Amino acid sequence: MAPVTINKAGKHYGGFEALKGVSVDISDGEFVVLVGPSGCGKSTLLRMIAGLEEITSGEIGIGNRVVNDLPPKERDIAMVFQNYALYPHMTVAQNMGFSLKLKGVPKTEIKAKVDRAAQILGLEKLLDRQPRQLSGGQRQRVAMGRAIVRDPQVFLFDEPLSNLDAKLRVQMRSEIKELHQRLKTTTIYVTHDQVEAMTMADKIVVMRDGIIEQMGTPLDLYDRPLNTFVAGFIGSPSMNFINGAAADGGFRTTDGILLPAVNVPASAAVYGIRPEHLHIDPNGIEIEVVVLEPTGSETQVIGRLGTQSINGIFRERITAQPGSKIKVAPDLSVVHLFDKDGKRVN
Ligand code: ATP
Numbered sequence: 001m002a003p004v005t006i007n008k009a010g011k012h013y014g015g016f017e018a019l020k021g022v023s024v025d026i027s028d029g030e031f032v033v034l035v036g037p038s039g040c041g042k043s044t045l046l047r048m049i050a051g052l053e054e055i056t057s058g059e060i061g062i063g064n065r066v067v068n069d070l071p072p073k074e075r076d077i078a079m080v081f082q083n084y085a086l087y088p089h090m091t092v093a094q095n096m097g098f099s100l101k102l103k104g105v106p107k108t109e110i111k112a113k114v115d116r117a118a119q120i121l122g123l124e125k126l127l128d129r130q131p132r133q134l135s136g137g138q139r140q141r142v143a144m145g146r147a148i149v150r151d152p153q154v155f156l157f158d159e160p161l162s163n164l165d166a167k168l169r170v171q172m173r174s175e176i177k178e179l180h181q182r183l184k185t186t187t188i189y190v191t192h193d194q195v196e197a198m199t200m201a202d203k204i205v206v207m208r209d210g211i212i213e214q215m216g217t218p219l220d221l222y223d224r225p226l227n228t229f230v231a232g233f234i235g236s237p238s239m240n241f242i243n244g245a246a247a248d249g250g251f252r253t254t255d256g257i258l259l260p261a262v263n264v265p266a267s268a269a270v271y272g273i274r275p276e277h278l279h280i281d282p283n284g285i286e287i288e289v290v291v292l293e294p295t296g297s298e299t300q301v302i303g304r305l306g307t308q309s310i311n312g313i314f315r316e317r318i319t320a321q322p323g324s325k326i327k328v329a330p331d332l333s334v335v336h337l338f339d340k341d342g343k344r345v346n
Pocket residue numbers: 013016018036037038039040041042043044045192
C-alpha cells in the first residue's frame with residue numbers, strides 16, 4: 001500500500017492541453033474514482049500514474065518516490081483495463097501467473113499466489129480454461145486476479161466494467177468494493193458512470209476539460225456541489241435546474257412562477273432541486289405531467305414548470321394523465337442556488 005500524490009500534473013498532446021495541472025492527494029488504502037465526461041482527461045491521468053504516458057509538467061509520487069521517470073514495471077502498480085487484455089492462448093492460471101513468471105518467481109510460489117487470488121475471486125474451478133471459454137464477468141475476474149497476484153502498492157482500473165451487461169456490472173461493482181475492503185490496497189478507478197463513482201469511492205474526483213471541478217466524498221458532492229456541472233453530473237436522475245432570479249423572499253422563474261427558498265442571494269440565477277427532493281403537496285406549485293414512468297417502487301414524473309422542464313421522483317403511485325397537473329413542493333433544506341455562471345451561491 002502507498003499514498004499517491006499528483007502535483008500540478010499537466011499533459012500536452014502537441015498543441016492540445018489534455019490536463020491543465022491537476023493536483024490530488026490520495027491516502028494509503030484510499031479508493032479514489034476519477035469521473036467525468038468523455039475526453040475530460042481521466043484516462044490520460046491514470047495512464048500517467050501507470051507510466052504509460054509521459055508527464056509534460058508537474059510531479060507524480062507513489063509511496064515516497066517521485067515516479068515521473070520510472071518505467072511502468074518499476075512503479076509497483078497493477079492496471080486492469082476495459083478490454084481485460086488477457087492472453088488468448090494461455091489458461092486462466094497462466095494468465096494470472098504470467099507477470100510473476102517473467103519476474104522469475106519460483107513455480108510453487110506462483111501456484112500459491114494464483115490459488116489464493118482464484119479463491120478470493122471464485123475462479124478455482126476455471127483455472128484450466130482459456131479466456132474464450134469464459135463469460136465476460138469471469139474474464140473480468142481473471143483480469144483482476146492478474147492484478148492481485150502481483151500484490152502491488154496501487155491498483156489502477158480503467159473503466160473495467162464498461163463491457164459488461166447492466167446486471168453483471170452491478171455485481172462486479174460490489175465485488176471490486178469487497179475486494180478493496182479485504183485487501184485495502186490504494187485504488188484509482190476511472191469511469192464515466194457516476195453511479196459507479198458514488199457507490200464505490202471513498203473520494204470522487206470530478207473532471208472536465210482537463211481540470212478538476214470538485215473532489216470530495218460521494219455525499220459531499222451530492223449535498224454541496226460547487227457548481228451546476230458537478231450538481232448535474234452527480235446524482236441520478238440529474239438535478240433540475242430552473243432559470244430565474246431572486247424575488248419576493250424566494251426565487252421567481254423566468255415564467256414568473258414563485259418557488260420557495262430561504263436566504264436567496266441577489267446573484268442567484270439558477271434554482272437547483274433534485275427530483276427526489278420534490279414531494280406531492282396540495283399547497284405546492286403546479287407542474288404539468290408530460291410523461292409518467294412508474295417503476296413499481298416509485299413513480300418518476302417528467303414534467304414542465306411553465307416553459308421549463310422539471311422531473312420528480314415520488315414514492316406515491318401517481319395516476320395523473322399526461323397533460324394534467326400535479327402539485328409539488330421542494331424540500332427547502334436541499335434547494336441549491338447557483339449564479340449565472342453556474343457557481344454555487346448559498
Ligand atoms: P473517455 O471517457 O472517452 O475515455 P477520457 O476522459 O478518459 O475520455 P482521455 O482519454 O484522457 O479522456 O483524453 C483526454 C483528451 O486528450 C481528449 O480530448 C483526447 O482526444 C485527447 N487525447 C488522448 N490521447 C491523445 C493522443 N495520443 N494524441 C492526441 N490527443 C489525445
